[in-house]
Amino acid sequence: MGLNNLFSIYNYYATDYMLGTIFHFGLYYLLFINAFYLYKDGSKYILLNSQKDNTTISNSLISIQSAENCKGFSETICQLPEIENNKFWNWFAGIIDGDGNFDIRIDPISKKKSLKQIRIKLHNRDIRILTRIQNYLHLGRIRSDKNKPYSIFIVSDKENMIYLLNHLNGLIRLKVPNFKEACHIYNIMYKEANYNIELYDPYYSGLIDTDGSIVYNYSGNRIECNLEFKYNEYTSKLNFNNTIKNSKPFIIIRKKASKKGGSQNFTSIAFKFQNVNDMLFIYDYFMKNRLYSDMKFYRVSKIKSFIEIRKYKTSTRNSLEHKIYSNFVIDFIKYENPLWYKVPCVDKYLLYKE
Structure with a gap:
């Protein structure tokens, strides 16, 4: 099946400048012209400024991978295409909406609100999700709970929190109230996300990595992909009808009892891709947007x-x-x-x- 290709998530573009020709030509070209259009996405252009403008190339525009990550090349610079950068942020928004938290505090004296931390808490079984986030962003820290099998990714530095808020703006769909508060604290204009999750959007894989499940249905003799949330104004707007090719989820709204017991019942909404014919398309989606929960990805990989x-x-x-x-x-x-x-x-x- 070509497992190396199956588990690969990025396509790297490398230029070997030991030969001198292509690299030096490109370098002098940048030095003597005012701008070079590196990437075009519809009508959107990303501008790469020359050093004559005394402008530093922004990390948000170009992602650079170190040479040792590109097997087979020596002394190389590998550029991660902008489309892969967007895929990460969409997936990351799904992770945040699943198990993320914007920790808003109110000062008891001044009554002013502040954002103390942005956190993601996951079971140690899925710590690979947290290390992927940290390795990609090069920020935050991961702390393990001494008494429980959980680890937490934490960002508490103001500059880094603003960086995350700006990149997640327009992508958060479920943790909206605290996200809006966080944006307000730092004078960031909140952007509402599109609740119609498009074909192959990695946001869905982020939700499955955290709150979703890949299960075997004995009576139906099939493998299903399911999501379930508390029913509210945000979860009720989620639309996955076009997310997985040729498949639409079966939606169930039902009353459920609180796990803590007592009389605190609540309403849940579930999105279930549960038709036998969905299985191959579920597999195809997650081969394009792999899961970083090893257990869930293993189960998806067994569908064929x-x-x-x-x-x-x-x-x-x-x-x-x-x-x-x-x-x-x-x-x-x-x-x-x-x-x-x-x-x-x-x-x-x-x-x-x-």
Whole structure:
């Protein structure tokens, strides 16, 4: 299947300047002209200024990867295309809307509001999500909870928080009240996001990485991709009808009891891609927008194999076909899931697992 390509998320563009020709020509070109149009996106141009203007090239316009990240090239500079930069921020907005928090505090004396921190809290199983964010942004710190299996990505520096607010503006859809407050604190004009999530938008993968689930449905003999939130004015506006090609989610609004017990019931809204025909398109979406929750990405990566053997579910018990199906199901449920043995359907397939 070409696993190296499957797990790769970036396409790097490199110029080997040891040869001297192309690089030096480009360098002198930049020094003697006033501007060079590096990238065009519709009617939008990103301007790369020459050093004659005494202008520093902004990191927000060009992302540079170090040479050692580009295998096969020596003394290279690798530019990350702007489209990949946008993909990160859309995915990151999904992470924030899933498990992020804008910590707004009120001074007891002055009554003024302040943004203390921007945080993301995840289970240690998914710490790769936090390290990806930190490595990409080159800011923030990750702190582990000593008593619980959780880690927190924290940004508390004012300049860095403003940087994040500016880049997330127009992308936040669920954590809107505190995000708007944070923008107001730093005199940033809030931009409302588009709630119609477009085809292959990485925002959806960020939500799945944090609040979503990839599950095996025993009775339906299928693999599903699900999201569920508390029903409110923001979650009710989410529209994933065009996000995954040829697929629309089944939407369920229902009353649920609070996990803390008592009489505090609430209404939830669930978005479920649960049709058998959706499976291949779910796979295709996440191959374009990979998950950084290893357990969830592992499950997505098994979809193609499952399509090939799902017909074996009804095979005669003790047959080779049924054994293949059973071992697949156990492996799917067991991977990085310490409570796998509590899944109701597992007892039906443990017979074959070594």
